Amino acid sequence: MAELWKSLPSWVRNIVIPVLVLVLAWNVIAFVFGVVGALLSIVIKLLVVVGIAAAVVILVKKAAKS
Known part of the structure; x- marks a missing residue:
């Protein structure tokens, strides 16, 4: 992985990757x-x-009482 990183151009490492x-x-x-x-x-x-x-439910219960 380090070899791959070092093989990249500096503009790729410093601009593209970030x-x-x-x-x-x-x-x-x-x-x-x-x-x-x-x-x-x-x-x-x-x-x-x-x-x-x-x-x-509360309104139906109140309506059922009256």
């Missing part, structure tokens, strides 16, 4: 934030549905 690493890191970070955002979105939607269902 840019590729930054792009890859950016994509990994964007993926992680996307997954976390999607999970949070699902949790919020589930909480809204559960809240609406609880309100409907």
Whole structure:
């Protein structure tokens, strides 16, 4: 591996490789934030549905008493 690294031109080692690493890191970070955002979105939607269902149950029980 060291021989391969040393065989690369200096402009590849100093410019191309760091840019590729930054792009890859950016994509990994964007993926992680996307997954976390999607999970949070699902949790919020589930909480809204559960809240609406609880309100409907409470209203139906109150309507049944009267």
